[in-house]
Amino acid sequence: MKSEPSEVSVDDALAAPKSTVAWTGVRNYQARNFMRDGMRVGDGVLFYHSSCAEPGIVGIARVASTAYADPTQFDAKSPYFDPKSQAEAPRWELVDVQVVEKTRNLTLAELRASADLQELTVLKKGSRLSITPVEPKHWRLILKKLGAHTQL
């Protein structure tokens, strides 16, 4: 899951109550569907910093809730406000994400240089989605490269 550190960094998430943040602001249907249909409480998450000096995976997290309506879509003052979304039929949903471990920055350059990660969705050409699935084999490889203590 990508986050711009200027918005919410892994340190911001760690500093939040229970190291948990609501993953607000996803405004892409495919990414929303991954959260709504593809995630279960306890699933592992790779916390990725994007649009910054050194993009890369900076932490391990877990899905901490099932999907629910993203409140920012109804907040006229929020940059994520969606005037077309109706309270009875919210367009946008989110999950809570709990950081389990802050890791070193496994940089995008390092990911791209890894022969065994070439099929990772987020590395594919044209991949812009802020949320992409990770195959179990890639998950294991990445945790190893991160030197993670966590086993999820």
Place this chain on the structure above:
DNA sequence: GCCAACGTTGGC
């Protein structure tokens, strides 16, 4: 700031 590679919108 540039720009490739998307996704969305809306006229027809």
Place this chain on the structure above:
DNA sequence: GCCAACGTTGGC
């Protein structure tokens, strides 16, 4: 349903 125009993402 088509598709041009526009908007966004995100690395560089």
